[in-house]
Amino acid sequence: MAEKVIVITGASGGIGAVLARQLAARGDKLVLAARREAELKKVSSDCGTNALAVVADVTQRADVERVRDEALRTFGHVDVWINNAGRGIGRQVLDLTDADFDEMMAVNVKSALYGMQTIIPHFKERGEGHLINVSSALGRIPFASFRSVYCAAKAALNSLTANLRMDLRKEYPRIHVSVVMPPMVTTDFARNALHGTPMPPGGFRPGSEGQTPEQVAAAIVDLIDHPRPELYTNPGQAEMVARYYADVAAFEENMGR
Ligand SMILES: NC(=O)c1ccc[n+]([C@@H]2O[C@H](COP(=O)([O-])OP(=O)(O)OC[C@H]3O[C@@H](n4cnc5c(N)ncnc54)[C@H](OP(=O)(O)O)[C@@H]3O)[C@@H](O)[C@H]2O)c1
Numbered sequence: 001m002a003e004k005v006i007v008i009t010g011a012s013g014g015i016g017a018v019l020a021r022q023l024a025a026r027g028d029k030l031v032l033a034a035r036r037e038a039e040l041k042k043v044s045s046d047c048g049t050n051a052l053a054v055v056a057d058v059t060q061r062a063d064v065e066r067v068r069d070e071a072l073r074t075f076g077h078v079d080v081w082i083n084n085a086g087r088g089i090g091r092q093v094l095d096l097t098d099a100d101f102d103e104m105m106a107v108n109v110k111s112a113l114y115g116m117q118t119i120i121p122h123f124k125e126r127g128e129g130h131l132i133n134v135s136s137a138l139g140r141i142p143f144a145s146f147r148s149v150y151c152a153a154k155a156a157l158n159s160l161t162a163n164l165r166m167d168l169r170k171e172y173p174r175i176h177v178s179v180v181m182p183p184m185v186t187t188d189f190a191r192n193a194l195h196g197t198p199m200p201p202g203g204f205r206p207g208s209e210g211q212t213p214e215q216v217a218a219a220i221v222d223l224i225d226h227p228r229p230e231l232y233t234n235p236g237q238a239e240m241v242a243r244y245y246a247d248v249a250a251f252e253e254n255m256g257r
Pocket of ligand 1: 010186
């Protein structure tokens with residue numbers, strides 16, 4: 001595959017950092033964005049001379065636009081833009097404050113909206129490009145109700161992604177728009193969640209250990225090489241989602257056991 005220019009938000013740790021290293025190893029050129037400068041620069045230096053670190057808060061539209069501008073100034077174009085930055089929450093629906101709601105929507109939905117609105121005009125000019133939004137399986141199934149408005153935000157992100165894809169598909173068939181839905185992933189995500197991550201009664205269900213960031217990143221690399229609308233990084237998840245929507249009551253009944 002030809003080397004690509006790839007922008008990754010949320011690249012200072014977790015999935016984004018591992019993805020950056022995997023892509024750098026095969027020769028892609030990277031623009032890496034996040035707020036923590038030291039961590040971001042460490043990832044960037046691990047990725048070699050073809051990586052650029054841009055300190056940015058993706059909840060700020062001007063910062064997201066600056067990421068694009070720096071990418072174009074340095075590499076001339078962008079092939080793939082990955083809205084990966086995100087944050088969880090550990091609070092059930094009835095306990096949510098307005099501030100909780102706004103924070104989850106800002107970091108998980110508006111950030112990606114800014115990314116889409118910022119890079120798609122460039123993709124239109126080129127007639128090609130690949131926009132990838134990192135969502136979550138929790139956007140489809142309420143496995144963890146304490147994630148409440150995080151799940152809602154990811155469901156909103158899934159919806160925005162699908163609508164953008166529908167808007168572009170006829171006129172711009174070479175612009176791909178994808179959503180990625182990982183299960184639980186062994187990063188600092190749980191620790192970084194707003195209000196932390198409560199241990200569910202009885203502990204996490206067996207089999208909910210999830211995936212490593214290496215597995216998720218490898219699945220995203222494959223998605224870049226073979227664009228498609230949706231990716232469950234854990235292949236078993238698609239069948240589970242189908243079962244959930246086929247009979248929500250039965251699925252929830254079994255989840256409670
Ligand atoms: N881990 C999981 O269980 C899991 C499961 C499904 C989906 N996901 C999704 O996968 C994506 C990556 O999560 P992760 O597991 O890698 O989490 P993580 O280890 O907590 O990393 C989150 C990344 O997002 C960045 N970030 C957070 N807020 C930001 C902001 N306002 N502006 C710029 N960057 C920001 C963080 O960098 P700074 O703090 O330096 O800004 C960090 O690089 C998220 O969208 C998450 O929702 C995770």
